[in-house]
Amino acid sequence: MTILARAIEVTRRYGDVLALDRLSLDIKAGELVGLLGPNGAGKSTLINLFVGLRRPTSGTVELLGGSPQDPAVRRGIGMTPQETGLPESLRVGEIVDIVSAHFPEKADKGELLERFGLSDLIRRQVGGLSGGQRRRLAVALAFAGRPRLVFLDEPTTGLDVEARRALWDGVRSFHEDGGTVLLTSHYLEEIEALAERVVVVGHGRVLADDTVRAVRDMVGVRRVSLVAEDLPDLPGVLGSERADGRVSLVTTDPDRLVVELVRSGVPFSGLEIRPTTLEEAFLAITSKEGAHV
Protein backbone atom coordinates (compact mmCIF):
# COMPACT_ATOMS: atom_id res chain seq x y z
CA MET A 1 0.00 0.00 0.00
CA THR A 2 1.16 3.51 -0.71
CA ILE A 3 2.49 5.45 2.24
CA LEU A 4 0.89 8.89 2.36
CA ALA A 5 2.70 10.31 5.36
CA ARG A 6 5.83 9.13 7.04
CA ALA A 7 8.01 10.21 9.92
CA ILE A 8 11.44 8.64 10.11
CA GLU A 9 13.40 8.92 13.36
CA VAL A 10 11.97 12.36 13.93
CA THR A 11 13.17 14.43 16.84
CA ARG A 12 11.80 17.85 17.62
CA ARG A 13 12.98 20.16 20.36
CA TYR A 14 11.56 23.47 21.51
CA GLY A 15 14.54 24.93 23.33
CA ASP A 16 15.17 22.48 26.16
CA VAL A 17 11.87 20.68 25.73
CA LEU A 18 11.96 17.43 23.80
CA ALA A 19 8.57 17.17 22.08
CA LEU A 20 9.34 14.23 19.79
CA ASP A 21 12.02 11.69 20.48
CA ARG A 22 13.18 9.69 17.43
CA LEU A 23 9.61 8.90 16.48
CA SER A 24 8.82 6.85 13.39
CA LEU A 25 5.37 6.39 11.92
CA ASP A 26 3.85 5.44 8.57
CA ILE A 27 0.33 6.29 7.47
CA LYS A 28 -0.79 4.23 4.50
CA ALA A 29 -3.41 5.09 1.92
CA GLY A 30 -6.91 4.20 3.04
CA GLU A 31 -6.11 3.94 6.74
CA LEU A 32 -8.11 5.58 9.50
CA VAL A 33 -5.57 6.07 12.25
CA GLY A 34 -6.36 7.29 15.74
CA LEU A 35 -3.60 9.18 17.52
CA LEU A 36 -3.93 9.01 21.29
CA GLY A 37 -1.88 10.57 24.00
CA PRO A 38 -2.07 12.95 26.94
CA ASN A 39 -1.53 16.68 26.55
CA GLY A 40 2.12 17.34 25.93
CA ALA A 41 2.69 13.86 24.51
CA GLY A 42 3.75 15.25 21.15
CA LYS A 43 0.52 14.75 19.16
CA SER A 44 0.21 18.36 18.06
CA THR A 45 3.89 18.62 17.25
CA LEU A 46 3.63 15.50 15.10
CA ILE A 47 0.65 16.91 13.21
CA ASN A 48 2.37 20.29 12.84
CA LEU A 49 5.32 18.51 11.24
CA PHE A 50 3.07 16.59 8.85
CA VAL A 51 1.23 19.72 7.69
CA GLY A 52 4.41 21.73 7.24
CA LEU A 53 3.98 24.22 10.08
CA ARG A 54 7.10 23.04 11.84
CA ARG A 55 10.34 21.38 10.81
CA PRO A 56 11.96 18.47 12.60
CA THR A 57 15.14 19.12 14.58
CA SER A 58 16.45 15.89 13.12
CA GLY A 59 14.97 13.05 11.10
CA THR A 60 12.74 13.18 8.03
CA VAL A 61 9.06 13.89 7.49
CA GLU A 62 7.51 12.95 4.16
CA LEU A 63 4.07 13.86 2.92
CA LEU A 64 2.53 12.41 -0.24
CA GLY A 65 5.99 11.54 -1.50
CA GLY A 66 7.36 15.05 -1.00
CA SER A 67 8.14 17.57 1.70
CA PRO A 68 5.34 19.05 3.81
CA GLN A 69 7.10 22.40 3.35
CA ASP A 70 6.18 22.33 -0.34
CA PRO A 71 2.81 24.07 -0.86
CA ALA A 72 2.07 21.95 -3.96
CA VAL A 73 2.35 18.78 -1.86
CA ARG A 74 -0.16 20.17 0.63
CA ARG A 75 -2.86 20.26 -2.06
CA GLY A 76 -3.52 16.66 -1.11
CA ILE A 77 -4.21 17.27 2.57
CA GLY A 78 -6.90 18.86 4.69
CA MET A 79 -6.75 20.06 8.26
CA THR A 80 -9.14 21.41 10.89
CA PRO A 81 -8.40 24.89 12.19
CA GLN A 82 -9.03 25.60 15.85
CA GLU A 83 -12.60 26.86 15.82
CA THR A 84 -11.78 29.62 18.32
CA GLY A 85 -9.70 31.37 15.71
CA LEU A 86 -12.13 31.52 12.78
CA PRO A 87 -12.49 35.12 11.54
CA GLU A 88 -15.56 36.39 13.43
CA SER A 89 -16.87 38.81 10.86
CA LEU A 90 -16.82 36.45 7.87
CA ARG A 91 -19.85 34.44 6.80
CA VAL A 92 -19.78 30.64 6.75
CA GLY A 93 -19.90 30.60 2.94
CA GLU A 94 -17.07 33.14 2.68
CA ILE A 95 -14.80 31.09 4.92
CA VAL A 96 -15.39 28.01 2.77
CA ASP A 97 -14.63 30.13 -0.32
CA ILE A 98 -11.31 31.46 0.94
CA VAL A 99 -10.16 27.97 1.94
CA SER A 100 -11.37 26.38 -1.32
CA ALA A 101 -9.57 29.05 -3.33
CA HIS A 102 -6.28 27.37 -2.41
CA PHE A 103 -7.14 24.04 -4.00
CA PRO A 104 -7.28 23.01 -7.66
CA GLU A 105 -10.03 20.50 -6.90
CA LYS A 106 -12.74 21.94 -4.73
CA ALA A 107 -15.55 20.22 -2.91
CA ASP A 108 -18.98 21.49 -3.92
CA LYS A 109 -19.81 24.16 -1.36
CA GLY A 110 -23.49 23.29 -0.98
CA GLU A 111 -22.76 19.60 -0.64
CA LEU A 112 -19.96 20.18 1.86
CA LEU A 113 -22.11 22.38 4.08
CA GLU A 114 -24.97 19.93 3.75
CA ARG A 115 -22.77 17.07 4.87
CA PHE A 116 -21.86 18.91 8.06
CA GLY A 117 -25.32 20.27 8.72
CA LEU A 118 -24.40 23.88 7.94
CA SER A 119 -26.60 24.54 4.89
CA ASP A 120 -28.92 26.93 6.72
CA LEU A 121 -26.00 28.89 8.10
CA ILE A 122 -24.24 29.74 4.85
CA ARG A 123 -24.95 33.48 5.26
CA ARG A 124 -24.41 33.57 9.01
CA GLN A 125 -21.32 35.34 10.36
CA VAL A 126 -18.96 33.13 12.33
CA GLY A 127 -19.34 35.43 15.34
CA GLY A 128 -22.99 34.39 15.52
CA LEU A 129 -22.39 30.62 15.47
CA SER A 130 -22.63 28.35 18.50
CA GLY A 131 -19.56 26.46 19.64
CA GLY A 132 -20.82 23.26 18.05
CA GLN A 133 -21.55 24.98 14.74
CA ARG A 134 -18.05 26.47 14.67
CA ARG A 135 -16.62 23.05 15.40
CA ARG A 136 -18.54 21.54 12.49
CA LEU A 137 -17.43 24.34 10.18
CA ALA A 138 -13.82 23.81 11.24
CA VAL A 139 -14.08 20.10 10.42
CA ALA A 140 -15.85 20.82 7.11
CA LEU A 141 -12.91 23.05 6.08
CA ALA A 142 -10.60 20.03 6.22
CA PHE A 143 -12.59 18.54 3.33
CA ALA A 144 -12.89 21.70 1.21
CA GLY A 145 -10.04 20.77 -1.15
CA ARG A 146 -11.00 17.14 -1.84
CA PRO A 147 -7.99 15.87 0.12
CA ARG A 148 -6.51 12.38 0.04
CA LEU A 149 -5.39 12.68 3.65
CA VAL A 150 -7.07 14.67 6.41
CA PHE A 151 -5.74 15.59 9.83
CA LEU A 152 -8.57 15.93 12.31
CA ASP A 153 -7.36 17.38 15.58
CA GLU A 154 -9.95 16.82 18.31
CA PRO A 155 -12.81 17.01 15.82
CA THR A 156 -15.71 16.56 18.22
CA THR A 157 -14.52 18.22 21.41
CA GLY A 158 -17.43 20.20 22.82
CA LEU A 159 -20.07 18.63 20.58
CA ASP A 160 -23.23 16.98 21.89
CA VAL A 161 -23.79 13.28 21.25
CA GLU A 162 -26.02 13.79 18.22
CA ALA A 163 -23.67 16.21 16.50
CA ARG A 164 -20.74 13.96 17.29
CA ARG A 165 -22.43 10.98 15.61
CA ALA A 166 -23.33 13.08 12.57
CA LEU A 167 -19.72 14.13 12.28
CA TRP A 168 -18.51 10.57 12.63
CA ASP A 169 -20.78 9.59 9.75
CA GLY A 170 -19.15 12.30 7.64
CA VAL A 171 -15.66 11.03 8.47
CA ARG A 172 -16.69 7.41 7.82
CA SER A 173 -18.15 8.21 4.41
CA PHE A 174 -14.94 10.04 3.47
CA HIS A 175 -12.99 6.97 4.55
CA GLU A 176 -15.29 4.58 2.69
CA ASP A 177 -14.63 6.55 -0.48
CA GLY A 178 -10.95 5.80 -0.07
CA GLY A 179 -9.88 8.78 2.05
CA THR A 180 -7.15 8.51 4.66
CA VAL A 181 -7.59 10.01 8.12
CA LEU A 182 -5.31 10.80 11.02
CA LEU A 183 -7.48 11.62 13.99
CA THR A 184 -6.57 12.82 17.46
CA SER A 185 -9.02 12.65 20.27
CA HIS A 186 -9.37 12.70 24.01
CA TYR A 187 -12.33 10.37 23.70
CA LEU A 188 -11.48 6.71 23.56
CA GLU A 189 -15.03 6.13 22.39
CA GLU A 190 -14.37 8.26 19.35
CA ILE A 191 -11.21 6.41 18.45
CA GLU A 192 -13.08 3.12 18.92
CA ALA A 193 -15.94 4.24 16.74
CA LEU A 194 -13.78 5.42 13.87
CA ALA A 195 -10.26 4.15 13.86
CA GLU A 196 -8.92 0.79 12.75
CA ARG A 197 -5.44 1.43 13.93
CA VAL A 198 -4.44 3.23 17.09
CA VAL A 199 -1.12 4.90 17.74
CA VAL A 200 -0.43 5.93 21.31
CA VAL A 201 2.22 8.57 21.87
CA GLY A 202 3.75 9.67 25.13
CA HIS A 203 6.95 11.48 25.96
CA GLY A 204 7.42 12.07 22.24
CA ARG A 205 7.53 8.39 21.35
CA VAL A 206 5.20 5.80 19.94
CA LEU A 207 4.20 3.69 22.93
CA ALA A 208 1.83 1.40 21.12
CA ASP A 209 0.75 0.96 17.52
CA ASP A 210 -1.88 -1.68 17.13
CA THR A 211 -5.43 -2.53 16.18
CA VAL A 212 -8.27 -0.95 18.12
CA ARG A 213 -9.05 -4.36 19.60
CA ALA A 214 -5.57 -4.87 21.00
CA VAL A 215 -5.53 -1.40 22.47
CA ARG A 216 -9.00 -1.77 23.90
CA ASP A 217 -7.83 -4.83 25.81
CA MET A 218 -5.19 -2.71 27.41
CA VAL A 219 -7.92 -0.47 28.82
CA GLY A 220 -8.72 -3.39 31.11
CA VAL A 221 -5.69 -2.24 33.06
CA ARG A 222 -6.50 -1.05 36.60
CA ARG A 223 -4.72 1.30 38.92
CA VAL A 224 -4.32 0.03 42.49
CA SER A 225 -3.20 2.71 44.89
CA LEU A 226 -2.42 2.46 48.58
CA VAL A 227 -0.30 3.92 51.35
CA ALA A 228 2.59 1.69 52.29
CA GLU A 229 6.24 1.95 53.24
CA ASP A 230 7.82 -0.96 51.41
CA LEU A 231 6.20 -3.36 49.01
CA PRO A 232 7.34 -6.85 48.13
CA ASP A 233 7.51 -8.03 44.52
CA LEU A 234 3.93 -8.35 43.36
CA PRO A 235 2.64 -10.24 40.39
CA GLY A 236 1.29 -8.63 37.22
CA VAL A 237 2.53 -5.11 37.95
CA LEU A 238 3.03 -3.24 34.68
CA GLY A 239 4.23 -0.04 36.21
CA SER A 240 4.34 1.88 39.42
CA GLU A 241 4.86 5.34 40.72
CA ARG A 242 5.01 6.97 44.13
CA ALA A 243 3.51 10.39 44.78
CA ASP A 244 2.46 12.17 47.99
CA GLY A 245 3.09 9.04 50.04
CA ARG A 246 0.81 6.91 47.90
CA VAL A 247 2.00 4.10 45.71
CA SER A 248 0.17 3.56 42.44
CA LEU A 249 0.45 0.19 40.75
CA VAL A 250 -0.86 -0.46 37.27
CA THR A 251 -1.92 -4.04 36.70
CA THR A 252 -4.02 -6.21 34.44
CA ASP A 253 -5.15 -8.36 37.38
CA PRO A 254 -6.02 -6.26 40.43
CA ASP A 255 -7.71 -9.15 42.27
CA ARG A 256 -4.62 -11.31 42.29
CA LEU A 257 -2.44 -8.37 43.18
CA VAL A 258 -4.54 -7.57 46.26
CA VAL A 259 -4.58 -11.21 47.35
CA GLU A 260 -0.79 -11.36 47.11
CA LEU A 261 -0.46 -8.06 48.89
CA VAL A 262 -2.55 -9.27 51.86
CA ARG A 263 -0.75 -12.59 51.90
CA SER A 264 2.64 -10.87 52.08
CA GLY A 265 1.64 -9.39 55.46
CA VAL A 266 3.04 -5.92 54.60
CA PRO A 267 1.10 -3.18 56.43
CA PHE A 268 -0.82 -0.85 54.15
CA SER A 269 -3.84 1.45 54.24
CA GLY A 270 -6.18 3.45 51.98
CA LEU A 271 -6.53 0.79 49.29
CA GLU A 272 -8.21 2.04 46.10
CA ILE A 273 -8.81 0.27 42.83
CA ARG A 274 -10.00 2.24 39.85
CA PRO A 275 -10.01 1.93 36.10
CA THR A 276 -7.28 3.84 34.38
CA THR A 277 -7.74 5.88 31.31
CA LEU A 278 -5.90 4.57 28.34
CA GLU A 279 -3.50 7.45 28.61
CA GLU A 280 -2.76 6.80 32.26
CA ALA A 281 -2.14 3.17 31.62
CA PHE A 282 0.39 3.95 28.94
CA LEU A 283 2.07 6.60 30.99
CA ALA A 284 2.38 4.20 33.89
CA ILE A 285 3.72 1.46 31.66
CA THR A 286 6.43 3.71 30.38
CA SER A 287 7.30 5.35 33.68
CA LYS A 288 10.96 4.89 34.15
CA GLU A 289 10.77 3.37 37.63
CA GLY A 290 10.84 -0.41 37.81
CA ALA A 291 8.04 -2.61 39.09
CA HIS A 292 9.66 -2.80 42.48
CA VAL A 293 9.02 0.29 44.55
Next chain:
Amino acid sequence: MSSLVLAHTRYLMIEQLRVPIGPLAGALFPAIAMLAFVVPFAGKDPVAATAATGSFMLFGAMSNALIGLSISVSQDREQPWNPYLRTLPAGPFPHFAGRILTVLAVMLVSVIPVLLVSAQFTEATITPVRLLLGVGVLVAVLVPFLLMGLFIGFTLSSKAAIAVSQIVFFPLGIVGGLLLPPQFMPDFLQTLSPYAPTRGAAELVWWATIGTRPGTVALVMLAVWTVVVAAAAVWAYRRDEGRRFS
Protein backbone atom coordinates in the same frame (compact mmCIF):
# COMPACT_ATOMS: atom_id res chain seq x y z
CA MET B 1 -0.96 32.93 -7.40
CA SER B 2 -2.56 36.27 -8.31
CA SER B 3 -6.03 34.81 -7.84
CA LEU B 4 -5.02 33.74 -4.34
CA VAL B 5 -3.76 37.24 -3.56
CA LEU B 6 -7.14 38.49 -4.73
CA ALA B 7 -8.99 35.95 -2.60
CA HIS B 8 -7.03 36.97 0.50
CA THR B 9 -7.44 40.67 -0.26
CA ARG B 10 -11.16 40.14 -0.67
CA TYR B 11 -11.61 38.40 2.67
CA LEU B 12 -9.41 40.90 4.51
CA MET B 13 -11.35 43.79 2.93
CA ILE B 14 -14.65 42.25 3.98
CA GLU B 15 -13.30 41.90 7.51
CA GLN B 16 -12.24 45.55 7.55
CA LEU B 17 -15.51 46.80 6.15
CA ARG B 18 -17.70 44.80 8.55
CA VAL B 19 -15.87 46.18 11.57
CA PRO B 20 -14.78 49.54 10.17
CA ILE B 21 -13.63 51.26 13.37
CA GLY B 22 -9.99 51.54 12.31
CA PRO B 23 -10.69 52.82 8.79
CA LEU B 24 -13.35 55.21 10.10
CA ALA B 25 -10.98 56.69 12.66
CA GLY B 26 -8.28 56.94 10.01
CA ALA B 27 -10.69 58.74 7.68
CA LEU B 28 -12.57 61.01 10.06
CA PHE B 29 -9.86 62.18 12.41
CA PRO B 30 -7.79 64.05 9.78
CA ALA B 31 -10.97 65.46 8.20
CA ILE B 32 -12.15 66.80 11.57
CA ALA B 33 -8.68 68.17 12.30
CA MET B 34 -8.83 69.90 8.88
CA LEU B 35 -12.12 71.52 9.82
CA ALA B 36 -10.81 72.63 13.20
CA PHE B 37 -7.33 73.86 12.34
CA VAL B 38 -6.96 74.49 8.63
CA VAL B 39 -10.34 75.86 7.56
CA PRO B 40 -10.38 78.79 10.03
CA PHE B 41 -6.67 79.71 9.80
CA ALA B 42 -5.50 78.88 6.29
CA GLY B 43 -8.75 78.29 4.43
CA LYS B 44 -8.56 81.56 2.52
CA ASP B 45 -4.99 81.05 1.32
CA PRO B 46 -5.04 78.74 -1.73
CA VAL B 47 -1.40 77.62 -1.45
CA ALA B 48 -1.41 77.08 2.31
CA ALA B 49 -4.76 75.29 2.13
CA THR B 50 -3.55 73.01 -0.66
CA ALA B 51 -0.34 72.19 1.22
CA ALA B 52 -2.36 71.52 4.39
CA THR B 53 -4.68 69.22 2.48
CA GLY B 54 -1.66 67.21 1.37
CA SER B 55 -0.32 67.15 4.94
CA PHE B 56 -3.58 65.90 6.41
CA MET B 57 -3.98 63.29 3.69
CA LEU B 58 -0.51 62.04 4.54
CA PHE B 59 -1.39 62.13 8.23
CA GLY B 60 -4.49 59.97 7.67
CA ALA B 61 -2.68 57.60 5.31
CA MET B 62 0.11 57.23 7.84
CA SER B 63 -2.32 56.22 10.54
CA ASN B 64 -3.53 53.37 8.31
CA ALA B 65 0.00 52.29 7.48
CA LEU B 66 1.47 52.54 10.94
CA ILE B 67 -1.39 51.95 13.37
CA GLY B 68 -3.73 49.89 11.20
CA LEU B 69 -1.07 47.60 9.76
CA SER B 70 0.82 47.04 13.02
CA ILE B 71 -2.38 46.12 14.87
CA SER B 72 -3.67 43.75 12.20
CA VAL B 73 -0.30 42.04 11.77
CA SER B 74 0.10 41.52 15.51
CA GLN B 75 -3.49 40.29 15.84
CA ASP B 76 -2.93 37.87 12.96
CA ARG B 77 0.01 36.40 14.78
CA GLU B 78 -2.13 35.76 17.86
CA GLN B 79 -4.99 34.00 16.07
CA PRO B 80 -4.83 30.25 15.43
CA TRP B 81 -6.45 31.03 12.05
CA ASN B 82 -3.10 32.32 10.82
CA PRO B 83 -1.12 29.07 11.27
CA TYR B 84 -4.13 27.24 9.82
CA LEU B 85 -3.83 29.34 6.63
CA ARG B 86 -0.21 28.26 6.46
CA THR B 87 -1.26 24.60 6.24
CA LEU B 88 -3.16 25.42 3.03
CA PRO B 89 -1.29 24.93 -0.23
CA ALA B 90 0.23 28.41 -0.45
CA GLY B 91 3.18 30.09 1.17
CA PRO B 92 2.84 33.17 3.35
CA PHE B 93 2.87 35.51 0.34
CA PRO B 94 -0.83 35.69 -0.68
CA HIS B 95 -1.97 36.57 2.81
CA PHE B 96 0.82 39.09 3.25
CA ALA B 97 0.15 40.71 -0.11
CA GLY B 98 -3.57 40.75 0.68
CA ARG B 99 -2.85 42.53 3.95
CA ILE B 100 -0.77 45.24 2.27
CA LEU B 101 -3.28 45.73 -0.57
CA THR B 102 -6.08 46.02 1.97
CA VAL B 103 -4.21 48.71 3.89
CA LEU B 104 -3.56 50.60 0.65
CA ALA B 105 -7.19 50.38 -0.43
CA VAL B 106 -8.48 51.49 2.96
CA MET B 107 -5.91 54.28 2.93
CA LEU B 108 -7.05 55.55 -0.48
CA VAL B 109 -10.66 55.60 0.69
CA SER B 110 -9.78 57.24 3.97
CA VAL B 111 -8.18 60.30 2.33
CA ILE B 112 -11.44 61.15 0.58
CA PRO B 113 -13.06 62.97 3.55
CA VAL B 114 -10.01 65.25 3.78
CA LEU B 115 -10.29 66.01 0.08
CA LEU B 116 -14.01 66.75 0.44
CA VAL B 117 -13.48 69.10 3.37
CA SER B 118 -10.71 70.81 1.46
CA ALA B 119 -12.83 71.23 -1.68
CA GLN B 120 -15.91 72.41 0.21
CA PHE B 121 -14.50 74.72 2.85
CA THR B 122 -11.14 76.05 1.65
CA GLU B 123 -9.68 77.90 -1.29
CA ALA B 124 -7.36 74.98 -2.03
CA THR B 125 -6.94 74.37 -5.76
CA ILE B 126 -5.19 71.67 -7.67
CA THR B 127 -4.99 70.49 -11.27
CA PRO B 128 -6.09 66.91 -11.99
CA VAL B 129 -2.51 66.04 -12.99
CA ARG B 130 -1.08 67.35 -9.72
CA LEU B 131 -3.83 65.56 -7.77
CA LEU B 132 -2.93 62.25 -9.42
CA LEU B 133 0.77 62.92 -8.90
CA GLY B 134 0.02 63.75 -5.26
CA VAL B 135 -1.85 60.50 -4.67
CA GLY B 136 0.95 58.56 -6.38
CA VAL B 137 3.57 60.25 -4.21
CA LEU B 138 1.38 59.61 -1.17
CA VAL B 139 1.43 55.87 -1.83
CA ALA B 140 5.19 55.91 -2.49
CA VAL B 141 6.16 57.83 0.64
CA LEU B 142 3.98 55.53 2.69
CA VAL B 143 6.53 52.73 2.24
CA PRO B 144 8.69 53.51 5.29
CA PHE B 145 5.58 53.80 7.45
CA LEU B 146 4.24 50.48 6.19
CA LEU B 147 7.61 48.95 7.05
CA MET B 148 7.44 50.56 10.50
CA GLY B 149 3.96 49.09 10.94
CA LEU B 150 5.27 45.66 9.95
CA PHE B 151 8.18 45.95 12.35
CA ILE B 152 5.89 46.82 15.26
CA GLY B 153 3.33 44.20 14.24
CA PHE B 154 5.90 41.42 13.98
CA THR B 155 7.66 42.23 17.25
CA LEU B 156 4.89 43.21 19.68
CA SER B 157 1.68 41.72 21.03
CA SER B 158 -1.48 43.36 19.72
CA LYS B 159 -2.08 45.22 22.97
CA ALA B 160 1.43 46.65 22.93
CA ALA B 161 1.18 47.36 19.19
CA ILE B 162 -1.94 49.51 19.73
CA ALA B 163 -0.12 51.66 22.26
CA VAL B 164 3.32 51.80 20.66
CA SER B 165 2.06 52.58 17.16
CA GLN B 166 0.08 55.55 18.48
CA ILE B 167 3.01 56.76 20.54
CA VAL B 168 5.21 56.65 17.45
CA PHE B 169 2.58 58.06 15.13
CA PHE B 170 1.62 61.36 16.78
CA PRO B 171 5.11 62.74 17.49
CA LEU B 172 6.22 61.75 13.99
CA GLY B 173 3.25 63.61 12.53
CA ILE B 174 3.93 66.72 14.59
CA VAL B 175 7.72 66.82 14.09
CA GLY B 176 7.30 66.25 10.37
CA GLY B 177 5.14 69.37 10.08
CA LEU B 178 1.94 67.57 9.14
CA LEU B 179 -0.33 69.18 11.75
CA LEU B 180 1.40 72.54 11.96
CA PRO B 181 3.44 73.79 8.98
CA PRO B 182 7.21 73.82 9.71
CA GLN B 183 7.49 77.61 9.60
CA PHE B 184 5.09 77.92 12.57
CA MET B 185 6.94 75.38 14.71
CA PRO B 186 9.17 76.35 17.66
CA ASP B 187 12.89 76.63 16.82
CA PHE B 188 14.03 73.33 18.30
CA LEU B 189 11.32 71.49 16.35
CA GLN B 190 12.35 73.26 13.15
CA THR B 191 15.91 72.01 13.74
CA LEU B 192 14.73 68.50 14.47
CA SER B 193 12.11 68.30 11.74
CA PRO B 194 14.26 67.42 8.67
CA TYR B 195 15.55 64.35 10.47
CA ALA B 196 12.07 62.85 10.89
CA PRO B 197 10.89 60.51 8.11
CA THR B 198 7.58 62.34 8.06
CA ARG B 199 9.25 65.58 7.01
CA GLY B 200 10.81 64.11 3.89
CA ALA B 201 7.52 62.41 3.04
CA ALA B 202 5.64 65.68 3.52
CA GLU B 203 8.15 67.63 1.42
CA LEU B 204 7.56 65.21 -1.45
CA VAL B 205 3.77 65.55 -1.11
CA TRP B 206 4.10 69.34 -1.11
CA TRP B 207 6.38 69.15 -4.13
CA ALA B 208 3.73 67.14 -5.97
CA THR B 209 0.81 69.35 -4.95
CA ILE B 210 2.10 72.93 -4.75
CA GLY B 211 5.48 72.61 -6.45
CA THR B 212 7.83 73.62 -3.59
CA ARG B 213 11.40 72.36 -3.70
CA PRO B 214 11.97 69.54 -1.22
CA GLY B 215 14.86 70.01 1.23
CA THR B 216 17.94 67.85 0.65
CA VAL B 217 18.46 66.85 4.28
CA ALA B 218 14.83 65.75 4.61
CA LEU B 219 15.01 63.62 1.46
CA VAL B 220 18.30 61.99 2.43
CA MET B 221 16.93 61.27 5.88
CA LEU B 222 13.75 59.77 4.37
CA ALA B 223 15.92 57.40 2.32
CA VAL B 224 18.01 56.53 5.38
CA TRP B 225 14.89 55.88 7.46
CA THR B 226 13.45 53.68 4.70
CA VAL B 227 16.56 51.53 4.56
CA VAL B 228 16.76 51.25 8.35
CA VAL B 229 13.10 50.33 8.90
CA ALA B 230 13.24 47.93 5.94
CA ALA B 231 16.12 46.11 7.62
CA ALA B 232 14.24 46.15 10.93
CA ALA B 233 11.04 44.82 9.32
CA VAL B 234 12.91 42.00 7.57
CA TRP B 235 14.62 41.11 10.84
CA ALA B 236 11.29 41.11 12.71
CA TYR B 237 9.60 39.02 10.00
CA ARG B 238 12.37 36.41 10.05
CA ARG B 239 12.35 36.29 13.83
CA ASP B 240 8.60 35.69 13.84
CA GLU B 241 8.90 33.00 11.16
CA GLY B 242 11.63 31.32 13.16
CA ARG B 243 9.53 31.32 16.31
CA ARG B 244 6.25 30.17 14.87
CA PHE B 245 7.12 28.18 11.77
CA SER B 246 10.46 26.45 12.19
